[in-house]
Amino acid sequence: MEARQCRRCKKLFQFAGNPLCHSCVKEMDKKFNEVRDYLYDNPDSGIEEVCEAVGVETADIHRWLTEGRLILAHGSSIVMHCEKCGAPIQTGKLCDQCLGKLHNKLQEAADILKPPEPKKPLSIKEEGRMHLEIRKK
Secondary structure (H helix, E strand, O other): OEEEEOOOOOOEEEEOOOOOOHHHHHHHHHHHHHHHHHHHHOOOOOHHHHHHHHOOOHHHHHHHHHHOOOOOOOOOOOOEEOOOOOOEEOOOOOOHHHHHHHHHHHHHHHHHHOOOOOOOOOOHHHHOOOOOOOOOO
16 A cells, blocks of 8 residues: 545545545545535525535535435435436436446447357267278278
8 A cells, every 4th residue: 555645634644545534534424424414404405505504615515416425305406417418417427318328338348348158068979970081002
């Protein structure tokens, strides 16, 4: 493992895949729970209102929405759009239709790249026997 600087607090920490140190991860999880609870109690609130009430940045809320950790309620004043077609979505980056199309294309590519099935060895009866013809000179 390597040492990196925390993206948030700038302390050095042992990198294990997350750009935040352990203490910042704990703090962000606590903030996430506060945002989730606030949105549960106030489903009509806008993103700026949530940020002011809880004390988080709008980028954090957007990240949680695109990661799928937060899901917007129907009729929420916060609006997100599919990155491909622009349809309104509640969480993630793509709408269900675009996600389905992407899944189908990935499945087609996986089928193309799938190695051919190995041939079964033939039994002696199926393969036949070899006959040698000995010619006399």
